[in-house]
Amino acid sequence: MSTMPSEVAIEAxxxxxxxxxxxxxxxxxxxxxxxxxxxxxxxxxxFSADDYGNPVLPxxxxxxQQVAGYSLLGWDSGNIAIFLRSLAQAGTATLVSAALSYPxxxxxxxxxxxxxxxxxxxxxxxxxxxxxVRTYAWLELLGPNAPVSWxxxxxxxxxxxxGLAPGSFAVTTGLxxxxxxxxxxxxxxxxxxxxxxxxxAGRDLYASGARLFWSTVFPQTLPGLxxxxxxxxxxxxxxxxxxxxxxxxxxxxxxxxxxxxxTETPDWPYGAAxxxxxLVFTGLGLxxxxxxxxxxxxxxxxxx
Amino acid sequence: xxxxxxxxxxAALSAKRGAISLFGITRIFAGSIAAIxxxxxxxxxxxxxxxxxxxxxxxxxxxxxxxxxxxPDDGRILISGRExxxxxxxxxxxxxxxxxYALFPHLNVExxxxxxxxxxxxxxxxxxxxxxxxMELMQIGAFAKRSAAQLSGGQRQRVALARALVNEPEVVLLxxxxxALDAKLRAELQIELLRMQKRLGMTFVFVTHDQHEALVMSxxxxxxxxxxxxxxxxxxxxxxxxxxxxVAEFLGLSNIWPFTPTGAHTAQTPLGELTIAAPLQGxxxxxxxxxxxxxxxxxxxxxxxxxxxxGVVREAIYMGASTQYRIxxxxxxSVLAFDTNNQAAERSxxxxxxxxxxxxxxxxxxxxx
Numbered sequence: 001m002s003t004m005p006s007e008v009a010i011e012a013x014x015x016x017x018x019x020x021x022x023x024x025x026x027x028x029x030x031x032x033x034x035x036x037x038x039x040x041x042x043x044x045x046x047f048s049a050d051d052y053g054n055p056v057l058p059x060x061x062x063x064x065q066q067v068a069g070y071s072l073l074g075w076d077s078g079n080i081a082i083f084l085r086s087l088a089q090a091g092t093a094t095l096v097s098a099a100l101s102y103p104x105x106x107x108x109x110x111x112x113x114x115x116x117x118x119x120x121x122x123x124x125x126x127x128x129x130x131x132x133v134r135t136y137a138w139l140e141l142l143g144p145n146a147p148v149s150w151x152x153x154x155x156x157x158x159x160x161x162x163g164l165a166p167g168s169f170a171v172t173t174g175l176x177x178x179x180x181x182x183x184x185x186x187x188x189x190x191x192x193x194x195x196x197x198x199x200x201a202g203r204d205l206y207a208s209g210a211r212l213f214w215s216t217v218f219p220q221t222l223p224g225l226x227x228x229x230x231x232x233x234x235x236x237x238x239x240x241x242x243x244x245x246x247x248x249x250x251x252x253x254x255x256x257x258x259x260x261x262x263t264e265t266p267d268w269p270y271g272a273a274x275x276x277x278x279l280v281f282t283g284l285g286l287x288x289x290x291x292x293x294x295x296x297x298x299x300x301x302x303x304x
Numbered sequence: 305x306x307x308x309x310x311x312x313x314x315a316a317l318s319a320k321r322g323a324i325s326l327f328g329i330t331r332i333f334a335g336s337i338a339a340i341x342x343x344x345x346x347x348x349x350x351x352x353x354x355x356x357x358x359x360x361x362x363x364x365x366x367x368x369x370x371x372x373x374x375x376p377d378d379g380r381i382l383i384s385g386r387e388x389x390x391x392x393x394x395x396x397x398x399x400x401x402x403x404x405y406a407l408f409p410h411l412n413v414e415x416x417x418x419x420x421x422x423x424x425x426x427x428x429x430x431x432x433x434x435x436x437x438x439m440e441l442m443q444i445g446a447f448a449k450r451s452a453a454q455l456s457g458g459q460r461q462r463v464a465l466a467r468a469l470v471n472e473p474e475v476v477l478l479x480x481x482x483x484a485l486d487a488k489l490r491a492e493l494q495i496e497l498l499r500m501q502k503r504l505g506m507t508f509v510f511v512t513h514d515q516h517e518a519l520v521m522s523x524x525x526x527x528x529x530x531x532x533x534x535x536x537x538x539x540x541x542x543x544x545x546x547x548x549x550x551v552a553e554f555l556g557l558s559n560i561w562p563f564t565p566t567g568a569h570t571a572q573t574p575l576g577e578l579t580i581a582a583p584l585q586g587x588x589x590x591x592x593x594x595x596x597x598x599x600x601x602x603x604x605x606x607x608x609x610x611x612x613x614x615g616v617v618r619e620a621i622y623m624g625a626s627t628q629y630r631i632x633x634x635x636x637x638s639v640l641a642f643d644t645n646n647q648a649a650e651r652s653x654x655x656x657x658x659x660x661x662x663x664x665x666x667x668x669x670x671x672x673x
Contacts, residue, residue, distance in 0.1 A: 200373050201406035203393040205420035205467070212394075215419070219410040 038279075045272035053266025063273035079257070083281075086254040089168060089243075090236035093175035097183040097232050098225060100176070105188045120188065124181050135174055135245045142170045142246070166248030174242040179235060183228035190224025226293055234282055254278055320385035322349035322474045322507035324370060329379035331365055331531075339365050340376070341531040347475075347509060348524075352501050354510045356518040357528030358554070363511045366528075367477050370509065372396045384474050394423075399468035400477045403484070405460045407452035413463050414439070414448040420471040438470040441500075458489045465497070475507045482517065494520050515555045519543060527551045544593075548672040552591050557628075559597075559640050560671070563590045569665070574637050579610040581665040589671050596667035597641035599629065602658040611663040615639065617653045627652055631661055639663075 045063050047055035069079045108119045126134060142148055144163030152158045164170055194217065202216035218225075240255035247253065258278070261271025324347040331340040340362045347353045355363040368374045370381060372393030381388040383398060399420065407416050418435045426434070439445040442462045447455060455463065461481060468476050478497075482490045498521050501508045512518055518525050519539055526536045527550070535547040546552035549560060563571035565584040570577060573590060580590060605612065618638070619630040624645070631639045639661055645652060653659055 195404075195406070197402055197404055197406040198408060200371075200393070201400070201402060201408070202419075203373070204371060204398075204400045205471070206394045206423040207419075208392065208394040211423065215423075216408070219408070 041272045041275055044268055045276050047269045049267045049269050053261070053268055055268045055272075060269070063267075063269040064277070066267075066270045067273045067277050082252055082254055082257050085168070085252070086237055089172050089175060089253060090233050090239075092172045093179065093236045094183075094229055094233045096172065096176040097180045098187075098228065100180060101183045101187045101228065102221075104184060105191045108188065109191055120185070123184050127178075127181050131178060131241050132245070134178070135241055138170065138174050138177065139166075139245055142173065166246055168247070170246035171243050171253070174246045175236045175239060178239070178242060179232040182231035182235075186227035186231065187221060187224040190221045190227075194220050226289070230286070230289065234285075237282065238278060320349065323347065323382075323384060324475060324507065324509070325380075325382040326366075326370075327380045327382075329366070329369065329376045329381065331362070331369065331374065332377050338531050340369070342379070343531075343533055345526060345533060345536065347507060350505045350507055351523040352498065352508045352510065352521055354512060354518040354522035354525045355528055356512060356515060356525050356554070359513055361528040362531040363513075363528050364479055367400075367479055367509060367511050370475070371398055371400050371477050397474040398477060399471050399473040399475075400479065401461075401464045401468050401481045403480045405452075405464040405481075407455075407460060407463055407467070409452055412449050412451050413444065413455070416452065416463060417467045417470050419467065424471075434470055438466045442466045442469075457485050458493060461485065461493060465500070469500070469504065469506070473506065475509060476501075478508060478510045480512055481510075483512070483514075490517075497521065519555070527554060529554075545669055546591065546671055549589065549591075552669075552671055557594050557640055557642075558591050559594065560589055560591045561637075563588060574635075575613060575633060575639070575663075576635065578663065578668065579665045580668045580670070582668070582670050584670075589673060591669045591671045592663055592667050594628065594640040595626070595642040596664065597639060598662040598664070599631070599641055599643055599653065600660040600662070601653075602660055605660040606662070609662055610665055611668075612660055613639070613663075614658070614660050617655050617657045617659055620653060620655055629653065631659060633661075 044055045046059050046061070048058060048060040048062065050056045067079060069076050104123070108116050111119060140146065142164040144161065146163065149158065149163040152164050158164060158167075164173075198220065199212065199216045202212045207215050237253075238255045239253065240259055243253035244256050244259070247256070254274070258271050258274045261267045261274065324345075326343055326345040329340055329343045329345075330338055332338050343366065355366060357363045365374065369376050370383070372388065372391065372395075375389075383396065388396065408419065411419065414435055417438060418431050421431045421434060436445070439448060442465065444459065444462050444466060447459060447463075452460060452463070464481065482493055482497075485493065494517060497508075510518075510521060522539050524536065524538050525542045527534045527542060529550050535542055535551045542551065543555050546555060546558075552558045552560065561573040561575060563573045563578065563580075563584075564587045565571045566577065568583060569581065570579055571584055571590070572578075578590065600606065602614065605614075613633050615631040615633040617629055618632045619628075621628040622645075626642045626644050629641045629643065631641060633639060641661060643652070
């Protein structure tokens with residue numbers, strides 16, 4: 001009897017050791033490359049900037065005032081506009097990719113089972129090439145001297161001397177294109193588990209067409225859709241490459257704004273403050289999304 | 305209240321309300337034999353009709369074609385006298401109770417039941433009134449606000465039935481709706497389902513592989529095998545006078561022997577000479593249900609009775625209400641017999657006990673192979 005507790009203790013110790021050995025590398029990685037840099041960033045955000053943009057003492061809150069739009073010249077709505085534009089463009093791109101994903105996912109599901117992995121591969125395949133290269137391709141495709149822009153000229157959507165790129169249309173298109181696979185994959189995963197009997201029950205109870213979709217298919221694929229929304233909306237919101245290449249001056253997004261503070265017009269504390277604020281808003285967005293998901297119910301897997 | 309719609313219809317149509325007629329229905333699945341092979345069937349208005357058969361016999365496929373989920377490759381379906389060829393599932397006055405219940409998980413009980421009414425554009429004071437009425441009838445009002453996941457199997461079954469009945473359909477289709485329930489609850493719901501059907505007077509088409517369930521519930525049974533209907537008729541007829549070996553064996557235990565007539569009412573069988581009440585034309589098969597066989601102690605054998613055979617009990621399987629015996633006759637043939645355990649000890653026999661069996665000529669039926 002007296003040996004029992006020590007054996008239990010040894011076993012518990014072994015388990016603890018096993019846990020640390022297996023989880024250790026990942027934890028070290030997160031510490032080194034996520035937590036420590038974030039802490040440094042948070043620190044820098046409270047410094048002043050010297051003439052070259054480097055962080056110097058004294059400690060100051062002015063970077064955050066800058067983020068809110070205050071400078072020596074008074075208040076300017078520019079940052080708010082960039083923030084709202086980022087939100088709008090990421091939001092539109094998310095909606096577009098969701099709208100494109102549904103028909104695609106059900107097309108793939110309608111194919112023979114042996115063909116489906118191949119079709120999914122075709123969707124994922126482009127993301128194996130460099131994002132910059134693919135984004136440049138869009139610049140060519142939507143540029144002033146390309147057929148798509150000629151069509152836009154004919155419809156008087158853009159002035160004759162301009163193309164669809166650069167501009168916010170090009171940014172939204174580029175973002176939707178880039179992140180489409182991240183919408184399709186989770187949506188496909190949940191569509192694969194679809195209980196078709198519920199769809200039949202809907203038909204049996206007089207639903208058809210759009211109402212059948214909204215009342216039986218949509219609620220069942222909601223978990224996949226919500227995961228997809230998170231996978232698309234968050235990276236699209238902070239994306240740098242797409243707005244940089246396809247946006248021009250008029251479609252500047254928050255990712256480019258942050259990048260500028262470390263490259264073209266250096267101001268490290270301001271850049272750090274922008275990053276912190278962006279992270280906070282992303283976090284708040286996720287929390288709000290989680291609450292929404294809970295309310296909608298039945299979407300447990302979408303909650304990260 | 306639930307029949308008001310029927311009364312409003314013209315007399316000619318309302319007479320057929322709930323009738324189903326199938327003409328030459330055929331369904332062939334890709335690259336295989338016919339799943340449904342030229343089925344003709346008439347289901348009468350207001351009856352409880354059961355499609356009974358082993359799994360894979362096509363009974364569910366037939367039900368799905370009546371519901372409109374699948375189209376026949378050939379043949380015609382008429383519901384309430386109307387041709388259904390170009391009528392999609394969502395426009396048929398037919399509602400289904402699915403085997404898995406198929407309750408919408410994102411809706412609560414009340415919303416599930418009101419779904420069909422909502423899709424038909426019935427607005428809320430009226431819709432709520434009807435949903436409440438059916439929930440009261442089915443005694444499920446207490447869980448109106450619960451989601452399907454929070455219900456027990458029996459409760460789900462009731463909700464699924466209510467969701468179909470609230471629409472006052474012409475026909476209710478039930479695809480093995482009780483198969484997921486335990487025996488006791490199942491027996492309760494069988495009676496409840498039957499009572500509900502009689503009360504509302506709707507046509508119920510019930511699919512099951514359980515012959516006991518079919519016997520308990522149906523007005524008429526259609527026994528199916530390999531895409532064909534073997535026999536259609538009132539429960540009593542199908543059980544007592546099965547048409548062929550398949551029907552006889554599927555609906556319960558039976559003794560079947562080939563016979564060759566030796567007279568108008570006598571025939572030679574492996575048991576020996578048998579007197580059969582039915583007129584005999586040529587060689588065929590004779591069938592008798594085990595419960596129709598009389599067993600006597602060898603000391604109390606009646607005199608001058610036809611079809612009496614001496615034998616020995618080889619197996620006695622006690623089943624509570626009755627005992628199933630296998631009795632081996634003097635010539636080596638076995639007879640299966642049931643006897644009710646109504647007097648406990650003195651009327652039961654043990655293995656190796658000598659007995660006599662009597663096969664009354666009236667109880668011997670002629671069947672097809």
